[in-house]
Structure formats: structure tokens, C-alpha cells
Amino acid sequence: MHGLPSETDFIVVGAGIAGLRASVELASAGRVLCLAKREVTESNTRYAQGGIAAALSDDDEVRLHLEDTLKAGDGLCNEEAARVLVEEGPPRIEELIEWGTEFDRAGSRIAFTREGAHSRSRVLHAHGDSTGREISRSLLLKTQAIKAICFREFELTTELLVQEGRVAGIRVLDQAGQLHDIYASAVLLATGGLGCVYSNTTNPPVATGDGVAMAYRAGADISDMEFVQFHPTALFLKGAPRFLLSEALRGEGAYLRNLELKRFMPKYHELAELAPRDVVARAITHELELVKRPDAAVYLDLTHLKAERVRQRFPMIYSTCMEYNIDIASELVPVRPAAHYAMGGVRTDLNGQTSLPGLYAAGEVACTGVHGANRLASNSLLEGLVYGARAAEEMRKHLKARTKTPQAARPQLAAVRPNGHSADAEKFIQKVQTLMWERVGIVREGKALRQVTSELSALQAQAPSPGDRRSYEAANILQAGLLIARSALAREESRGAHYRLDYPLKNDAKYRKHSVVKGDTIRFE
Ligand SMILES: Cc1cc2nc3c(=O)[nH]c(=O)nc-3n(C[C@H](O)[C@H](O)[C@H](O)COP(=O)(O)OP(=O)(O)OC[C@H]3O[C@@H](n4cnc5c(N)ncnc54)[C@H](O)[C@@H]3O)c2cc1C
Numbered sequence: 001m002h003g004l005p006s007e008t009d010f011i012v013v014g015a016g017i018a019g020l021r022a023s024v025e026l027a028s029a030g031r032v033l034c035l036a037k038r039e040v041t042e043s044n045t046r047y048a049q050g051g052i053a054a055a056l057s058d059d060d061e062v063r064l065h066l067e068d069t070l071k072a073g074d075g076l077c078n079e080e081a082a083r084v085l086v087e088e089g090p091p092r093i094e095e096l097i098e099w100g101t102e103f104d105r106a107g108s109r110i111a112f113t114r115e116g117a118h119s120r121s122r123v124l125h126a127h128g129d130s131t132g133r134e135i136s137r138s139l140l141l142k143t144q145a146i147k148a149i150c151f152r153e154f155e156l157t158t159e160l161l162v163q164e165g166r167v168a169g170i171r172v173l174d175q176a177g178q179l180h181d182i183y184a185s186a187v188l189l190a191t192g193g194l195g196c197v198y199s200n201t202t203n204p205p206v207a208t209g210d211g212v213a214m215a216y217r218a219g220a221d222i223s224d225m226e227f228v229q230f231h232p233t234a235l236f237l238k239g240a241p242r243f244l245l246s247e248a249l250r251g252e253g254a255y256l257r258n259l260e261l262k263r264f265m266p267k268y269h270e271l272a273e274l275a276p277r278d279v280v281a282r283a284i285t286h287e288l289e290l291v292k293r294p295d296a297a298v299y300l301d302l303t304h305l306k307a308e309r310v311r312q313r314f315p316m317i318y319s320t321c322m323e324y325n326i327d328i329a330s331e332l333v334p335v336r337p338a339a340h341y342a343m344g345g346v347r348t349d350l351n352g353q354t355s356l357p358g359l360y361a362a363g364e365v366a367c368t369g370v371h372g373a374n375r376l377a378s379n380s381l382l383e384g385l386v387y388g389a390r391a392a393e394e395m396r397k398h399l400k401a402r403t404k405t406p407q408a409a410r411p412q413l414a415a416v417r418p419n420g421h422s423a424d425a426e427k428f429i430q431k432v433q434t435l436m437w438e439r440v441g442i443v444r445e446g447k448a449l450r451q452v453t454s455e456l457s458a459l460q461a462q463a464p465s466p467g468d469r470r471s472y473e474a475a476n477i478l479q480a481g482l483l484i485a486r487s488a489l490a491r492e493e494s495r496g497a498h499y500r501l502d503y504p505l506k507n508d509a510k511y512r513k514h515s516v517v518k519g520d521t522i523r524f525e
Contacts, residue, residue: 003174004033004152004155004172004174004180004182005033005150005182006180006181006182006183007169007182007183007184008030008031008032008033008150008182008183008184009026009029009030009031009032009184009185009399010026010029010030010031010032010033010184010185010186010187010188010392010395010399011032011033011035011169011170011182011184011186011187011188012026012032012033012034012035012188012190013035013157013170013187013188013189013190013191013211014034014035014036014043014188014189014190014191014192014211014363014365015034015035015036015040015043015140015151015190016043016044016045016046016136016190016192016363016364016384017043017045017132017135017136017139017363017381017384017385017388018190018192018362018363018364018365018366018383018384018385018387018388018391019034019036019188019190019362019363019388020034020136020139020140020142020143020388021092021139021384021385021388021389021392022188022190022362022388022389022391022392022395023143023146023149023392024139024142024143024146024149024389024392025388025389025392025393025396026148026149026188026392026395026396027143027146027148027149028148028396029396029399030148030185030396030399031148031150032148032149032150033150033152033182033184034143034149034150034151034152035151035152035155035157035170035172036151036152036153036154036155037154037155037156037157037206037210037469038153038154038205038206039153039154040140040151040153041136041140042204042206043136043192043204043206044132044192044193044195044203044204044206044207044364045132045135045136045192045381045384046132046133046136046204047132047133047202047203047204047244048131048132048133048135048380048381049129049130049131049132049244049246049248049316049317050113050115050123050125050129050131050246050247050248050377050378051113051115051123051124051125051126051131051248051378051381052093052123052124052125052131052135052378052381052382052385053065053089053115053118053122053123053124053376053377053378053379053382054086054089054090054093054122054124054382055086055089055090055120055122056090056093056094056110056112056122056124057110057112057120057121057122059120059121060112060120060121060122062086062087062090064119064120065086065089065118065120065122066082066083066086067119068117068118068119068376069082069085069086069370069371069376069379070082070372071117072117072276072371072372072374072375072376072496073371073372073373073374073375073376073496074372074373074374074495074496074506075372075373075495075506075508075512076224076227076369076372076373076495076496076512076514077369077370077371077372078368078369078370078372078514080350081350081368081369081370082370082372084350084370084386084390085370085379085382085383085386085387088386088389088390089382089385089386092382092385092386092389093124093382093385096135096138096139096385099138099139099141099142100138100141100142101126101134101135101138101139102126102134102138103124103125103126103131103134104124104125104126104127104128110124111124111125112124113125113248113251114251115247115248115251115377115378116247116250116251116271116274116275116276116277116377117276117376117377118376118377118378123377123378127315127316128312128313128314128315128316129246129248129313129314129315129316129317130315130316131381132381135381154174154175155172155173155174155175156172156173156210156469156472157170157171157172157191157210157214158170158171158172158173158179158214158466158472159171159214159217159218160187160214160215160217160218160356160359161181161183162218162219162356165356165357166356166357166358167186167187167218167356167357167358167359168183168184168358169181169182169183169184169187170182170184170187173469173472177468185358185395185398185399186358186359186360186395186398186399187358187359187360188352188360188361188362188391188392188395189211189214189215189346189354189359189360189361189362189365189366190211190361190362190363190365190384190388191210191211191212191363191365192206192207192211192363192364192365193207193209193341193342193364193365194207194208194209194212194228194342194477194480195207195338195339195340195341195342196208196209196429196433196473196477197209197339197432197433197436197477197480197481197484198228198338198339198433198436198437198441199430199433199434199436199437200234200242200336200337200338200339200437201234201242201338201339201340202231202234202242202243202244202338202339202340203339203340208473208476208477208480209342209476209477209479209480209481210472210473210476211345211346211361211365212225212342212345212346212365212476212479212480212483213475213476213479213480214476215346215354215356215359215361215365216479216483216517217479218356218359219355219356219518219519220346220347220354220355220356220359220518221346221347221354221355221516221517221518222344222345222346222347222367222483222516222517222518223344223345223346223347223367223369223514223515223516223517224343224344224345224367224369224373224487224514224515225342225344225345225480225483225484225486225487225488225515225517226344226484226487226488226490226491226498226515227342227343227344227371227372227373227374227496227497227498228339228340228341228342228343228344228484228497229277229278229339229340229341229342229343229374229375229497230277230278230281230337230338230339230340230441230442230497231244231247231277231281231337231338231339231340231341232247232256232277232280232281232283232284232335232337233245233246233247233249233250233256233280233300233335233337234335234336234337234338234340235321235324235333235334235335236297236334236335236336237324237326237334238295240324242336242338243320243321244338244340245300245317245333245335246314246317247277247377248313248314249300249302249314249317249328250273250274250300251274252302252305252309252310252313253302253304253305254273254300254301254302254305255273255300255301255304256273256280256284256298256299256300256301256335257298257299257301257332258287258290258291258298258299259287259291259296259297259298261299261332264283264287264298265280265283268280268282268283268286269283276374277374277377277497278374278442278496278497278499281337281442282442282443282499284298284335284336284337285337285442285443288336297334297335297336298334298335298336299332299333299334299335300328300332300333300335301332301333302328302329302333303329303330303331303332305329307329307330310328310329311329314328321333337442339437339441341364341375341380342364342365343367343371343372343373343374343375343496343497344367344484344487344515345361345364345365345366345367346359346361346365346366346367347366347367347514347516348360348361348362348366348367348368348387348391349368350368350390351390351391351393351394352366352368352387352390352391352392352394352395353391353394355518358398360391360394360395361391362383362384362387362388362390362391363380363383363384363387363388364380364383364384366387367514368383368387369514370383370387371383372496373495373496373497373498374496374497422468422470422471424464424471425464425468425470425471425473425474426470428459428462428463428464428474428478429470429473429474429477431459432456432459432474432477432478432481433477435452435455435456435481436452436481436484436485439451439452439485440452440481440484440485440488442499443499443501444488444498444499444500444501445500445501445502446489446492446500446502446503447502449485449488449489450489452485453482453485453486453489456478456481456482456485457482459478460478460482463475463478483517486517486522487515487517487522488500490515490522490524491511491515491524492507492510492511493505493506493507493510493511494506495511510524511524513525
């Protein structure tokens with residue numbers, strides 16, 4: 001089939017781990033349209049390095065995985081959601097293996113590695129440091145062999161279509177610049193993260209927060225947006241993307257050194273380089289502030305480790321750094337923190353149902369509360385897998401509930417052609433990204449948050465008018481940024497990944513609650 005259909009049974013927006021896993025489940029009940037805004041292989045999933053966590057090794061227990069997840073979440077996890085994650089994780093991973101995912105093995109047994117804040121070695125990995133690529137490969141093979149699933153690449157979903165309070169479909173800007181409306185019994189948002197809201201991010205360019213922005217505009221509840229995880233160690237080289245240097249490197253013994261080449265982490269935390277991500281990111285920020293040079297970096301040092309082991313264990317990181325003329329086995333690697341993962345998103349129940357009938361969300365775009373205020377390393381691929389399947393199971397139940405939209409009721413849409421807004425949109429995006437990085441980044445403070453919230457609100461009137469893809473993304477980046485800033489301003493405490501200089505302590509009495517934004521209001525519950 002060529003072109004886009006005007007109706008189908010289920011729409012899945014996103015072809016990362018959550019969207020693909022959901023598509024498999026939905027295909028047994030009806031026709032599935034799975035959309036990606038770039039190639040189906042381009043997603044956060046594709047770049048996941050370290051691995052996927054599950055209590056599958058002999059010395060591990062589901063109970064321990066739950067404990068570690070709750071601890072990392074700093075008092076804010078939805079315990080029920082976390083329990084579902086750790087209990088359903090192992091069978092979902094076994095299913096992935098049956099479908100052809102090849103995790104690394106030690107002899108005939110699966111090899112598990114340990115990452116920061118895990119009490120056991122429970123992280124499965126593939127090709128050393130290319131876990132996401134392997135999972136994506138096998139899930140794409142599986143889904144592309146299923147006839148009921150129709151993939152469409154380079155199709156940008158711009159809006160959710162709401163009829164009588166129910167999400168009835170989506171609006172899509174196709175490759176030729178035409179808008180299409182597509183109707184279905186249910187829509188799953190699996191649009192991934194929002195790292196591109198910030199000027200420094202480990203995320204690929206597709207992560208522009210489209211799902212959160214669309215759901216907010218349609219009237220859905222959005223939760224916990226203030227909790228953005230900043231990864232401490234992204235490559236910091238002029239002209240190079242902020243390529244992630246996995247925490248597993250520090251797990252293998254890498255040190256962090258400041259500009260004077262001194263190890264600094266021991267003075268910030270007893271676990272030194274293996275302290276929680278937010279502690280390491282803030283320590284680096286502090287070290288950088290001390291030198292007061294805008295181009296300064298700290299260094300990741302692996303030179304004391306066996307070169308052969310480094311090359312074998314991290315082949316992809318090794319070869320990517322070599323492309324920038326850095327041999328990580330024998331040279332110091334300049335690094336800085338970068339925006340990495342959104343704990344918050346479109347609020348859902350344990351079955352992916354959002355506050356809007358007909359709309360579901362799974363994966364990084366969703367907020368089940370599973371990660372609380374900070375995500376345990378390697379729990380996000382698992383979330384996409386477990387909750388992608390659960391959301392689809394729920395969507396299947398409602399297939400019959402669909403009321404078919406009469407042709408005449410559909411709005412007539414004008415063709416919108418790319419109209420040369422790209423350069424304006426690019427400039428606009430950079431402005432928002434810089435504001436977000438400087439004022440709503442790793443260390444936050446009330447006065448700056450208040451200022452930036454009103455600056456971002458004012459920018460809404462100046463957003464490039466929707467025309468080409470980039471202007472839609474510009475509006476979404478601004479919308480997602482504003483949601484983060486408003487939530488960060490409202491939470492007058494420090495917890496997990498959210499750190500306020502003016503409220504450096506946790507305030508359980510007032511804020512051991514989730515923030516929920518709906519329209520102009522924000523509440524804690
Ligand atoms: C560098 C890096 C390393 C990571 N390492 C790990 C790790 O080791 N372990 C771990 O658990 N997690 C890791 N993560 C996080 C993890 O990869 C993500 O949280 C997870 O893959 C998200 O999956 P997803 O299915 O929700 O979304 P994604 O995989 O991001 O997929 C999003 C999909 O939505 C599509 N899309 C978005 N907007 C639109 C739109 N408007 N219209 C149409 N399509 C759209 C995209 O094209 C894409 O297909 C890492 C992330 C990064 C960036």
C-alpha cells in the first residue's frame with residue numbers, strides 16, 4: 001500500500017522499543033499503522049548502550065530489583081508500577097530472546113553486568129555496548145514479518161484529533177508536505193524522549209518532545225516533567241555530537257579528572273565515580289564553575305585499564321571516539337553532562353491509559369511513575385517493553401467500542417507545503433535550548449525559573465508558524481520546555497534529578513507527590 005490510509009484499527013506513533021512491542025500485540029486484533037518521523041531505525045532505542053535490566057541471573061531476585069528501583073526513584077516511584085515492571089520484565093525479555101535478540105553470553109549462559117545503584121549484576125547487553133541496536137533489529141524483523149502491521153517512515157504526526165472528548169485519530173504531515181487525518185479506535189503515543197529541548201543532549205534529533213506537547217495540547221494530564229536525568233559523561237568536542245560515554249565505563253573502573261587532572265569524585269561522594277548520576281552531574285558542574293571557562297571540560301580516564309579489555313568490552317564507544325581521533329584506551333576523553341532521559345511525561349495508569357479516552361502512551365513519553373524522581377540505569381528499555389505490551393493489551397479490548405467517523409464530519413484540510421521556515425525554526429529552537437540549558441538544567445533556582453518561564457511563555461507568540469517539519473518541532477520543543485520549567489518552579493524542594501539551590505533539601509511532607517499539569521493549572525497529588 002502506498003500513501004497514508006484514512007482509517008485503520010490502531011495507530012502507533014513511534015517505532016522504538018515501546019511502539020514495536022505494542023505493534024506485535026495489537027496485530028493479533030486488527031490493522032496497525034506504525035509511524036516514525038525519520039527512518040524506523042532512528043530512535044532513542046537505537047542508541048541505548050549499557051543494556052536492559054531484569055532479575056534473571058541465578059543470584060538475583062525480583063524483590064531486589066524492586067528495592068533498587070524504588071531507592072533510585074527517591075521516594076517518588078509509583079510502587080505498583082515498579083512492581084509490574086520488575087515482575088513482568090523477565091518473561092518479556094525471554095520472549096525477546098525467542099524472537100531472535102542476541103544478548104552477549106559467557107559460554108552458553110547470558111552475561112550480566114552491573115551498573116550504578118544496582119545491587120546485583122542484572123543488566124543484559126548486546127555486542128558489548130550496542131544493546132538498543134540489537135533489540136531494535138530483532139523487533140523490526142519480527143514486526144515487519146507481520147502482515148497486519150503497516151509501517152510508514154518520515155511521517156510526522158502533528159496533532160491528536162479529539163472528537164467529543166475522545167481521541168479519534170491523528171493528523172500527519174507527510175513527506176510531500178500534505179496534511180492527512182487518520183482515524184482509529186485508539187492511538188498509542190510511543191514517541192520517546194525530549195532531550196532536544198536542551199542544547200546539550202545525548203538524544204538523537206528525533207527526541208523533540210512531540211508526544212508530550214501533542215497530548216498536552218489535546219488536554220491530557222502531564223506528570224513529573226521537572227525530573228530530567230542529565231547523564232554526567234557525554235563527549236565534549238567542538239563540532240561533535242554529545243555522544244554518550246556509558247556509565248559502564250566507570251563501572252569498569254574509569255576515573256573522572258578535572259582540568260588539573262586530579263580525581264575529584266571522592267570528595268563529593270563515598271562511591272566516588274559510581275555515585276548516582278545526578279550527584280556526578282552536579283559535581284562536574286561544580287568543578288566546571290570553579291574554572292570559569294565556557295569551553296572547559298572534565299576528563300574520563302581509562303588509561304590505567306587494560307587496553308584490550310576496553311576495546312573488547314566497548315567496541316562501539318571505542319570506534320566512535322576514534323572517529324574523533326581519541327583513543328579512549330590511551331588518551332583522556334573530554335566530557336560534560338548532557339540531557340539524557342525524561343522521567344515524566346504523559347500520565348498513564350498501569351495499562352497505558354491516559355486521562356483522555358482513546359489515547360494511550362508507553363515508553364519514555366509516558367509517565368507511569370515507575371522511575372519516580374530518578375531512573376535506575378537500564379530500566380527504560382525494560383519499561384518500553386513491559387508497558388508497550390500492556391498498553392496494547394488494553395487497546396485491544398476497546399476495538400469494538402469505536403464509533404466510525406463519518407466521512408462528512410472530517411475537516412477538509414489545506415495542503416501545507418514546506419515554505420522555507422526552516423532557518424527561522426532552527427534559530428528559534430537554539431534560543432529555547434540555550435534558555436533551557438542555562439536556567440532549567442542540572443542546578444536550578446527560583447528567580448531564574450520564574451524569569452525563564454515568562455520568557456518561554458512570551459516566545460509562544462513568536463514561534464514560527466506551522467509550515468515545515470522543523471517549525472512543528474520548534475513548537476513542540478518550546479511546549480515541552482515550558483512544561484519542564486513550570487513544573488521545576490512549582491516543586492520547591494530537591495529530589496532525585498531535580499535540584500534547587502534555593503530549596504536544597506527534600507520536603508516529604510509537602511512534595512512526596514507527583515506534579516500534574518493540565519492546561520494552566522499545576523497540582524501535586
Ligand atoms: C545514547 C542513549 C543511551 C541509552 N542507553 C540506555 C540503556 O543502556 N538502557 C536503557 O534502559 N535505556 C537507555 N537509554 C534510554 C532508552 O534508550 C530510551 O528511553 C528508550 O529507548 C525509549 O524508547 P521509546 O520506544 O519510548 O522511544 P524511542 O526509541 O525514542 O522511539 C521514538 C519513536 O517515535 C517516533 N516519533 C517521535 N515523534 C514523532 C512524531 N511527531 N511523528 C511520528 N513519529 C514520531 C520516532 O521517529 C521514533 O520512531 C539510552 C538513551 C540514549 C539516548
